[in-house]
Amino acid sequence: MPKRGNWDGKSRGGRTGYSIFVWLLRHCGLTPAYVLLLFVVPYFVIFAPKGTKASWDYNRHRRGLGFFRSIWEVLAHFHAFGKNIIDRLAINAGLGDRFEFIYDDREKASELARLKGAMLLSAHVGCWEIGGHFFQADDMTVNVVVFDNEHKDVKEVVDGVKSELPYKPINVLADPLQAMLDIRKALADGEFVCMNGERYIDENSSIGKEFMGAACKLPSGPYRIAIKCRVPVIFFYAVREKGRKYRLIIEEAPAESRKDVASLTDAFLASLTAVLAKYPRQWFNFYDYWK
Amino acid sequence: MEALIEEIKQNLIEALNLEDITPADIDTDAPLFGEGLGLDSIDALEIILILERNYGIKIENTAATRPVFKSVRSLAEYVAKNRK
Numbered sequence: 001m002p003k004r005g006n007w008d009g010k011s012r013g014g015r016t017g018y019s020i021f022v023w024l025l026r027h028c029g030l031t032p033a034y035v036l037l038l039f040v041v042p043y044f045v046i047f048a049p050k051g052t053k054a055s056w057d058y059n060r061h062r063r064g065l066g067f068f069r070s071i072w073e074v075l076a077h078f079h080a081f082g083k084n085i086i087d088r089l090a091i092n093a094g095l096g097d098r099f100e101f102i103y104d105d106r107e108k109a110s111e112l113a114r115l116k117g118a119m120l121l122s123a124h125v126g127c128w129e130i131g132g133h134f135f136q137a138d139d140m141t142v143n144v145v146v147f148d149n150e151h152k153d154v155k156e157v158v159d160g161v162k163s164e165l166p167y168k169p170i171n172v173l174a175d176p177l178q179a180m181l182d183i184r185k186a187l188a189d190g191e192f193v194c195m196n197g198e199r200y201i202d203e204n205s206s207i208g209k210e211f212m213g214a215a216c217k218l219p220s221g222p223y224r225i226a227i228k229c230r231v232p233v234i235f236f237y238a239v240r241e242k243g244r245k246y247r248l249i250i251e252e253a254p255a256e257s258r259k260d261v262a263s264l265t266d267a268f269l270a271s272l273t274a275v276l277a278k279y280p281r282q283w284f285n286f287y288d289y290w291k
Numbered sequence: 292m293e294a295l296i297e298e299i300k301q302n303l304i305e306a307l308n309l310e311d312i313t314p315a316d317i318d319t320d321a322p323l324f325g326e327g328l329g330l331d332s333i334d335a336l337e338i339i340l341i342l343e344r345n346y347g348i349k350i351e352n353t354a355a356t357r358p359v360f361k362s363v364r365s366l367a368e369y370v371a372k373n374r375k
Contacts, residue, residue, distance in 0.1 A: 176332030177360065178353045184339055185351055205331060224333045228340060 018089070025090050030098055030244075033090075037082040045078055051286035052078075062212040062290065063280055073281070080281040083240065084127050091130060100245045101133055109250050112234050113138035116190035119226040119233045121197040121253075123272055124284040126239035127246065128196070132167045134238065134248045141191040142167040145179065145222075147201055167194065180225075187229050195222035197235075197268050199285065207261060211269050212276075214290040218268075223261045233258060235271040239279045249275060296367045302345060303328075303363070306337045319364045327362075335360060342366075347375035 017040070024033045045052050055077045060070040090098065103109050112118070113135070120142065122128035135142050144167045170186075170193075172179040183193050200206040200219035207220040226233045233253035238246050257267035276283055300314035307330070321327035324335070338360065342348040348370065350356050359369040 172332070175353065177335050177357065180332055180336040180339060181351060181353060184336060184343075202331075205333070221333050225336060228333070228337055 021086060022089055022093070025086070025093055025095065030086070030090055030095065033086045034083065037079065037086060041075060041078045041082055044082075045075060048286075050288070054286045054288060057288075057290065058283060058285075062214065077281050077283075080240070081284050081286065084282070084284060087240065087244075087246075088127055088129060091133070096133060098244060100243070101130075101137075102241075102245055102247050103134070104247055104249045109134065109248060110138060112232075112250060112252060113140050115192075115232050115234075117187040117229075117231050118192055119187075119222065119229075119231055120192050120194040120236055121222055121226075121233060121268060122194065122236050123196060123198040125237050125272065125275055126279065126282045126284075128194075128236070128238060130238040130246050131194075131236050131248060135167075135192070141186075142194055143170050143182070143186045143191055144168070144194045145170045145172050145183065147171075147173055183225060184229065187231050192234075193225075195219075195225075197222050197265075198272065207265060209265055209269060211290075212273065216290050218265050220261055223264045223268075227258060227261060227264065230258075233264065235268060237275050237279075239275065239282050292367060292371060295371055296363055299341075299363055299367050299370065302341050303338070306341055307334055317363060319367075320362050323360060323362060323366075338366070342370065346370050346373075348373050 021033055021036070024036060052074060055074045056070060059065050059073040059077065060067070063073070065073055087099065090096075120131075122131065132142060132144075146169045168186075170179050170182045186193050196219070198218060200217055200221075202219075203217075205220050206217040207223075208215060208217055210216070234250060235253060236248065236250040238248050241247055251271060253264060253267045253271075257263040296319055297314050300317045300319075303309065303317070304312055304314065309328075317328060323330050323338075324332075330338075339350055342350060350359075356369070359365050
């Protein structure tokens with residue numbers, strides 16, 4: 001029996017809240033949705049104490065900010081997350097042309113896109129789903145391993161605005177064995193398999209690490225799969241910048257880091273640390289990550 | 292069949308890094324997953340790779356082959372019938 005991990009596979013937000021934003025996006029556009037968000041942020045800071053505590057811990061203790069600066073950063077952190085949700089809904093609803101998608105290194109992205117069969121590892125930093133729009137530009141076939149525990153009512157609202165997915169989902173909870181076969185086949189066929197490298201669900205399949213000065217746990221699965229299948233590993237993040245811009249940051253894990261899980265997780269955390277140093281408000285794990 | 296069973300046990304021990312376990316410690320008929328050997332879904336991927344790399348057997352769908360992953364004996368029987 002799997003021992004429950006630190007994240008339950010569900011994301012925050014109620015059906016009504018999502019529905020209001022979807023309605024605004026459809027009838028009024030992005031700007032009114034961003035304006036409404038300014039009022040919603042204090043509500044969540046007050047009435048989502050677990051999320052607020054997680055954000056406080058992250059800003060005050062992991063980033064080491066001062067007391068008053070941390071209060072401001074908690075508000076900014078929630079605001080960045082709200083924008084992320086609005087942007088995702090908007091892009092899924094076909095408003096992708098309102099955003100600019102830029103590459104950190106276009107040449108490197110194209111070079112990595114030519115790899116045949118590779119693991120894409122990302123994190124809840126920025127909006128990893130938006131990476132799909134970059135990958136479409138390079139005709140990459142991307143399979144995303146999902147943990148479909150989303151609240152049913154929220155899922156209905158979000159799915160209701162989804163245009164054609166830029167990736168193929170592999171639901172690991174529905175049938176783990178079939179998911180492994182699908183992952184293996186995708187990699188053997190030269191496709192890409194995308195997984196999140198920082199959240200785990202099953203405690204039995206986690207690995208203890210130190211990250212930002214404290215102990216945390218990572219899922220061992222993505223790293224074990226990459227090593228067992230002997231495929232290249234690419235770290236990627238789609239981070240938001242001012243002016244409705246999303247930047248794709250992409251890098252290949254050093255070959256020597258693919259020898260074992262410990263080395264590969266170290267390489268991933270080094271990459272994640274570098275990205276968070278530049279985009280600290282885009283760490284979107286609003287639960288007790290370091291426990 | 293007994294030789295193949297021993298060979299598969301040895302393959303599993305090596306591929307899954309089952310420290311301090313010998314082929315004799317693995318019950319041929321015990322479940323591989325959950326109770327028994329206690330393997331997880333990613334270990335299943337390793338078994339899929341063993342079948343592919345060592346015996347030339349490719350499995351793409353679990354609908355018909357799920358019972359194959361039940362125990363070492365069911366794996367050995369499947370390999371004996373389908374190896375290339």
